[in-house]
Amino acid sequence: MPNAVVMTGYGPPDVLKWRAVTMPEPGVAAQIRIRVRAAGVGPTDLAIRAGHLSFPLPDTPVLGYEAAGVVDALGPGVSGIELGDEVAVLLFDRGGYAEYAVASIWAHKPSAVSWTDAAALTSSMEAAAGVLRQLRVRSGETLLLLGGGGSVGLIATQLAVAQGVHVISAVGRRDEGVAAELGAHPVRYGDGLVGAVRALGPVDAVFDAAGKGGLADAVALVGGPERVVTLSDPTAADHGVTLSVPTADRAPGALDEGLSLLAEGRLRLKSRRNMPMRDAAEAHRLLESGEVRDRIVLTLDR
Numbered sequence: 001m002p003n004a005v006v007m008t009g010y011g012p013p014d015v016l017k018w019r020a021v022t023m024p025e026p027g028v029a030a031q032i033r034i035r036v037r038a039a040g041v042g043p044t045d046l047a048i049r050a051g052h053l054s055f056p057l058p059d060t061p062v063l064g065y066e067a068a069g070v071v072d073a074l075g076p077g078v079s080g081i082e083l084g085d086e087v088a089v090l091l092f093d094r095g096g097y098a099e100y101a102v103a104s105i106w107a108h109k110p111s112a113v114s115w116t117d118a119a120a121l122t123s124s125m126e127a128a129a130g131v132l133r134q135l136r137v138r139s140g141e142t143l144l145l146l147g148g149g150g151s152v153g154l155i156a157t158q159l160a161v162a163q164g165v166h167v168i169s170a171v172g173r174r175d176e177g178v179a180a181e182l183g184a185h186p187v188r189y190g191d192g193l194v195g196a197v198r199a200l201g202p203v204d205a206v207f208d209a210a211g212k213g214g215l216a217d218a219v220a221l222v223g224g225p226e227r228v229v230t231l232s233d234p235t236a237a238d239h240g241v242t243l244s245v246p247t248a249d250r251a252p253g254a255l256d257e258g259l260s261l262l263a264e265g266r267l268r269l270k271s272r273r274n275m276p277m278r279d280a281a282e283a284h285r286l287l288e289s290g291e292v293r294d295r296i297v298l299t300l301d302r
Contacts, residue, residue, distance in 0.1 A: 064096020139164030147210030149175025
């Protein structure tokens with residue numbers, strides 16, 4: 001039997017246990033199964049495990065929305081992919097912290113892209129491209145990006161700048177340099193944020209990739225909630241703001257685009273730290289404690 005990091009309940013990181021599980025099968029049309037080589041650890045994983053996002057779980061819950069690996073089984077009706085192909089996958093139903101995972105959304109991994117980069121890309125790329133699409137940002141407009149130093153924020157900055165959008169990136173002190181390098185105008189989080197943004201001119205749209213309570217200011221800066229989108233702020237409805245959730249049609253083609261940009265050296269990701277997959281509990285602890293600011297990717301030796 002294969003192994004996976006099983007969430008044995010809601011609670012602290014030590015509820016995550018490396019144990020044997022039933023082999024997942026691609027029993028639905030358009031599904032594939034991969035032998036996982038790497039899986040990204042995202043903030044939603046931590047929120048689910050801690051119970052901040054509580055919903056019914058399967059009998060054997062396994063976290064992980066993004067992974068990369070080698071195709072080893074095909075479901076009925078699958079085309080355009082073969083056994084042995086290297087892919088990056090997006091797992092809306094989770095399951096990436098495992099030796100094997102079943103996916104319905106995938107993209108071929110170019111040989112120039114590493115396993116860890118592919119695993120760290122998928123969720124952030126889909127979210128960045130999806131929200132920019134929902135905001136309908138256009139060349140010449142100004143976008144305020146809250147959380148510009150995070151995994152999603154860095155990708156969103158690069159995609160928007162490439163479209164001719166003026167990006168104002170709200171970041172902490174340590175991320176000002178990278179925001180500027182990517183073509184954004186950095187502004188510092190804190191009491192002076194609204195004034196600093198207004199001094200730069202009108203804002204057309206706000207992408208909240210941080211989810212840390214900035215929606216009231218965002219709505220005021222844009223002049224209404226219609227072009228404000230947040231990825232995770234639970235108060236979105238109170239402000240009339242769209243809470244964007246991942247769906248199959250939020251950003252079609254985003255994985256292929258992101259992998260191509262990575263292969264061509266035209267996309268920069270947040271700095272990463274690799275850890276063995278069986279150490280997922282320690283990875284969660286490090287992220288929650290703030291001891292590391294890097295993106296953690298869980299890896300499996302094959």
